Amino acid sequence: xxxxxQTPRHKxxxxxxxxxxxxQPILGHNTVFWYRQTMMQGxxxxxxxxxxxxxDDSGMPKDRFSAEMPDATLATLKIQPSEPxxxxxxxxxxxxxxxxxxxxxxxxxxxRLTVV
Amino acid sequence: xxxxKQNSPSLSVQEGRISILNCDYTNxxxxxxxxxxxxxxxxxxxxxxxxxxxxxxxxGRFTVFxxxxxxxxxxxxVPSQPxxxxxxxxxxxxxxxADGLTFGKGTHLIIQx
Numbered sequence: 729x730x731x732x733x734q735t736p737r738h739k740x741x742x743x744x745x746x747x748x749x750x751x752q753p754i755l756g757h758n759t760v761f762w763y764r765q766t767m768m769q770g771x772x773x774x775x776x777x778x779x780x781x782x783x784d785d786s787g788m789p790k791d792r793f794s795a796e797m798p799d800a801t802l803a804t805l806k807i808q809p810s811e812p813x814x815x816x817x818x819x820x821x822x823x824x825x826x827x828x829x830x831x832x833x834x835x836x837x838x839x840r841l842t843v844v
Numbered sequence: 845x846x847x848x849k850q851n852s853p854s855l856s857v858q859e860g861r862i863s864i865l866n867c868d869y870t871n872x873x874x875x876x877x878x879x880x881x882x883x884x885x886x887x888x889x890x891x892x893x894x895x896x897x898x899x900x901x902x903x904g905r906f907t908v909f910x911x912x913x914x915x916x917x918x919x920x921x922v923p924s925q926p927x928x929x930x931x932x933x934x935x936x937x938x939x940x941x942a943d944g945l946t947f948g949k950g951t952h953l954i955i956q957x
Binding site for chain 2: 761
Protein backbone atom coordinates (compact mmCIF):
# COMPACT_ATOMS: atom_id res chain seq x y z
CA UNK A 729 0.00 0.00 0.00
CA UNK A 730 1.36 3.43 -0.95
CA UNK A 731 1.48 5.77 2.01
CA UNK A 732 2.45 9.25 3.08
CA UNK A 733 5.24 9.12 5.66
CA GLN A 734 5.59 11.78 8.32
CA THR A 735 8.44 12.16 10.78
CA PRO A 736 8.71 12.49 13.68
CA ARG A 737 5.46 10.95 14.97
CA HIS A 738 5.79 12.81 18.26
CA LYS A 739 7.80 15.86 19.23
CA UNK A 740 8.06 17.61 22.59
CA UNK A 741 10.03 20.82 22.59
CA UNK A 742 10.55 23.89 24.71
CA UNK A 743 9.11 27.23 23.79
CA UNK A 744 11.46 29.20 21.55
CA UNK A 745 13.05 26.14 19.94
CA UNK A 746 12.96 25.42 16.22
CA UNK A 747 10.82 22.50 15.07
CA UNK A 748 11.02 20.81 11.68
CA UNK A 749 8.42 18.30 10.51
CA UNK A 750 9.00 16.19 7.43
CA UNK A 751 6.71 14.52 4.93
CA GLN A 752 7.42 12.03 2.17
CA PRO A 753 4.48 12.13 -0.28
CA ILE A 754 3.36 9.16 -2.34
CA LEU A 755 5.51 8.68 -5.42
CA GLY A 756 3.84 10.24 -8.44
CA HIS A 757 1.62 12.59 -6.47
CA ASN A 758 2.09 16.19 -7.53
CA THR A 759 0.21 18.01 -4.77
CA VAL A 760 1.19 18.21 -1.11
CA PHE A 761 -0.87 19.79 1.66
CA TRP A 762 -0.10 20.66 5.27
CA TYR A 763 -2.98 20.65 7.76
CA ARG A 764 -3.10 21.30 11.49
CA GLN A 765 -5.62 19.74 13.86
CA THR A 766 -6.53 21.30 17.19
CA MET A 767 -9.50 20.74 19.49
CA MET A 768 -10.71 24.30 19.02
CA GLN A 769 -10.27 24.76 15.26
CA GLY A 770 -10.45 21.23 13.94
CA UNK A 771 -8.48 20.56 10.74
CA UNK A 772 -7.10 23.73 9.15
CA UNK A 773 -5.25 24.04 5.85
CA UNK A 774 -1.88 25.69 6.40
CA UNK A 775 -0.23 25.52 2.96
CA UNK A 776 0.00 23.49 -0.21
CA UNK A 777 2.30 22.84 -3.14
CA UNK A 778 1.74 21.65 -6.68
CA UNK A 779 4.68 20.33 -8.67
CA UNK A 780 6.84 21.61 -5.78
CA UNK A 781 5.69 25.21 -6.25
CA UNK A 782 3.96 26.85 -3.28
CA UNK A 783 0.39 27.78 -4.28
CA ASP A 784 -1.14 28.98 -1.06
CA ASP A 785 0.23 29.52 2.43
CA SER A 786 -2.42 31.95 3.64
CA GLY A 787 -3.35 29.61 6.50
CA MET A 788 0.10 29.83 8.07
CA PRO A 789 1.33 32.37 10.61
CA LYS A 790 3.95 33.94 8.35
CA ASP A 791 6.25 35.27 11.01
CA ARG A 792 7.16 31.89 12.47
CA PHE A 793 6.04 29.17 10.04
CA SER A 794 7.66 28.22 6.77
CA ALA A 795 6.92 25.39 4.33
CA GLU A 796 9.23 24.15 1.63
CA MET A 797 9.52 21.33 -0.86
CA PRO A 798 13.22 20.92 -1.64
CA ASP A 799 12.50 17.98 -3.94
CA ALA A 800 9.59 15.84 -5.08
CA THR A 801 10.11 13.31 -2.28
CA LEU A 802 10.29 15.71 0.66
CA ALA A 803 8.13 18.46 2.09
CA THR A 804 9.04 20.29 5.30
CA LEU A 805 7.16 22.47 7.75
CA LYS A 806 9.28 24.54 10.08
CA ILE A 807 8.31 26.57 13.13
CA GLN A 808 10.82 29.06 14.50
CA PRO A 809 10.45 30.03 17.29
CA SER A 810 7.84 27.60 18.56
CA GLU A 811 5.15 28.66 21.05
CA PRO A 812 2.80 26.66 23.30
CA UNK A 813 -0.17 27.61 21.07
CA UNK A 814 1.50 25.68 18.22
CA UNK A 815 0.80 22.43 20.07
CA UNK A 816 -1.33 20.38 17.70
CA UNK A 817 -1.24 17.42 15.34
CA UNK A 818 0.22 18.37 11.97
CA UNK A 819 -0.86 16.30 8.97
CA UNK A 820 0.64 16.09 5.55
CA UNK A 821 -1.48 14.86 2.63
CA UNK A 822 -0.61 14.17 -0.99
CA UNK A 823 -2.58 13.59 -4.16
CA UNK A 824 -2.79 14.12 -7.87
CA UNK A 825 -4.37 17.31 -9.16
CA UNK A 826 -7.91 16.18 -8.74
CA UNK A 827 -10.18 18.18 -10.99
CA UNK A 828 -13.45 16.24 -10.93
CA UNK A 829 -11.82 12.99 -9.90
CA UNK A 830 -13.63 10.96 -7.28
CA UNK A 831 -10.48 10.25 -5.30
CA UNK A 832 -9.44 12.18 -2.21
CA UNK A 833 -6.03 12.86 -0.84
CA UNK A 834 -3.97 10.43 1.19
CA UNK A 835 -3.05 11.64 4.63
CA UNK A 836 -0.03 10.72 6.70
CA UNK A 837 -0.36 9.63 10.31
CA UNK A 838 0.59 13.06 11.59
CA UNK A 839 3.20 14.64 13.86
CA ARG A 840 1.94 15.35 17.36
CA LEU A 841 3.74 18.48 18.51
CA THR A 842 3.80 19.60 22.14
CA VAL A 843 5.48 22.89 22.99
CA VAL A 844 6.07 23.38 26.72
CA UNK B 845 -16.55 31.62 10.63
CA UNK B 846 -17.05 27.92 10.05
CA UNK B 847 -17.84 27.29 6.39
CA UNK B 848 -18.40 23.58 6.97
CA LYS B 849 -20.39 22.57 10.04
CA GLN B 850 -21.01 19.23 11.63
CA ASN B 851 -23.42 20.02 14.41
CA SER B 852 -23.39 16.64 16.12
CA PRO B 853 -20.10 16.08 17.97
CA SER B 854 -21.09 12.49 18.62
CA LEU B 855 -23.62 9.88 17.50
CA SER B 856 -24.39 6.47 18.96
CA VAL B 857 -26.01 3.80 16.76
CA GLN B 858 -26.78 0.15 17.29
CA GLU B 859 -24.91 -2.40 15.21
CA GLY B 860 -26.87 -3.35 12.10
CA ARG B 861 -28.89 -0.12 12.02
CA ILE B 862 -28.41 2.87 9.77
CA SER B 863 -25.97 5.64 10.74
CA ILE B 864 -26.72 9.09 9.33
CA LEU B 865 -24.10 11.79 9.67
CA ASN B 866 -24.97 15.33 8.67
CA CYS B 867 -23.00 18.27 7.35
CA ASP B 868 -23.97 21.83 6.40
CA TYR B 869 -21.95 24.36 4.44
CA THR B 870 -22.25 28.08 3.81
CA ASN B 871 -19.96 28.74 0.83
CA UNK B 872 -21.90 28.58 -2.46
CA UNK B 873 -18.64 28.19 -4.35
CA UNK B 874 -18.02 24.71 -2.93
CA UNK B 875 -18.42 22.17 -5.73
CA UNK B 876 -16.79 19.03 -4.37
CA UNK B 877 -17.51 17.29 -1.11
CA UNK B 878 -15.80 14.44 0.67
CA UNK B 879 -16.13 12.33 3.79
CA UNK B 880 -13.12 11.13 5.72
CA UNK B 881 -12.92 8.61 8.53
CA UNK B 882 -10.33 8.90 11.28
CA UNK B 883 -9.18 6.43 13.90
CA UNK B 884 -7.15 7.60 16.94
CA UNK B 885 -3.44 8.19 16.25
CA UNK B 886 -3.97 7.84 12.49
CA UNK B 887 -4.50 10.29 9.67
CA UNK B 888 -7.92 10.77 8.06
CA UNK B 889 -8.79 8.14 5.45
CA UNK B 890 -10.82 8.99 2.37
CA UNK B 891 -14.24 7.36 2.37
CA UNK B 892 -16.45 8.75 -0.37
CA UNK B 893 -16.94 11.94 -2.36
CA UNK B 894 -19.55 13.69 -4.45
CA UNK B 895 -19.40 16.40 -7.09
CA UNK B 896 -21.97 19.19 -7.08
CA UNK B 897 -23.34 17.94 -10.41
CA UNK B 898 -24.70 14.88 -8.61
CA UNK B 899 -27.10 14.45 -5.72
CA UNK B 900 -26.13 10.94 -4.69
CA UNK B 901 -23.09 8.71 -4.74
CA UNK B 902 -22.97 5.16 -3.46
CA UNK B 903 -20.09 2.87 -2.58
CA GLY B 904 -20.99 -0.39 -0.88
CA ARG B 905 -22.45 0.37 2.55
CA PHE B 906 -21.76 4.09 2.20
CA THR B 907 -23.99 6.60 0.43
CA VAL B 908 -23.54 10.36 0.32
CA PHE B 909 -26.49 12.62 -0.47
CA UNK B 910 -26.13 16.24 -1.53
CA UNK B 911 -28.90 18.83 -1.32
CA UNK B 912 -27.46 21.94 -2.96
CA UNK B 913 -30.46 24.17 -2.34
CA UNK B 914 -30.23 23.45 1.39
CA UNK B 915 -26.40 23.42 1.36
CA UNK B 916 -26.57 20.11 3.17
CA UNK B 917 -25.00 16.74 2.74
CA UNK B 918 -25.32 13.51 4.63
CA UNK B 919 -23.48 10.22 4.88
CA UNK B 920 -25.51 7.05 5.33
CA UNK B 921 -23.89 3.84 6.53
CA VAL B 922 -26.02 0.72 6.18
CA PRO B 923 -25.69 -1.59 7.98
CA SER B 924 -23.47 -0.11 10.68
CA GLN B 925 -20.65 -2.34 11.89
CA PRO B 926 -18.39 -2.12 14.98
CA UNK B 927 -15.41 -1.18 12.77
CA UNK B 928 -17.29 1.93 11.68
CA UNK B 929 -16.70 3.47 15.12
CA UNK B 930 -14.47 6.45 14.34
CA UNK B 931 -14.54 10.21 13.86
CA UNK B 932 -16.07 11.23 10.53
CA UNK B 933 -15.08 14.50 8.88
CA UNK B 934 -17.02 16.27 6.19
CA UNK B 935 -14.86 18.34 3.80
CA UNK B 936 -15.51 20.69 0.89
CA UNK B 937 -13.60 22.40 -1.88
CA UNK B 938 -14.32 25.07 -4.50
CA UNK B 939 -12.11 23.81 -7.33
CA UNK B 940 -13.01 20.15 -7.58
CA UNK B 941 -10.72 19.40 -4.69
CA ALA B 942 -7.55 20.80 -6.21
CA ASP B 943 -7.15 23.78 -3.87
CA GLY B 944 -7.22 22.09 -0.50
CA LEU B 945 -10.17 21.15 1.65
CA THR B 946 -12.21 22.96 4.28
CA PHE B 947 -13.13 20.52 7.03
CA GLY B 948 -15.90 20.33 9.57
CA LYS B 949 -14.96 19.57 13.17
CA GLY B 950 -16.03 15.96 12.95
CA THR B 951 -18.66 13.62 14.38
CA HIS B 952 -17.61 10.78 16.65
CA LEU B 953 -19.66 7.74 15.61
CA ILE B 954 -20.00 4.98 18.18
CA ILE B 955 -21.49 1.68 17.08
CA GLN B 956 -23.06 -0.17 20.00
CA UNK B 957 -23.07 -3.99 19.89
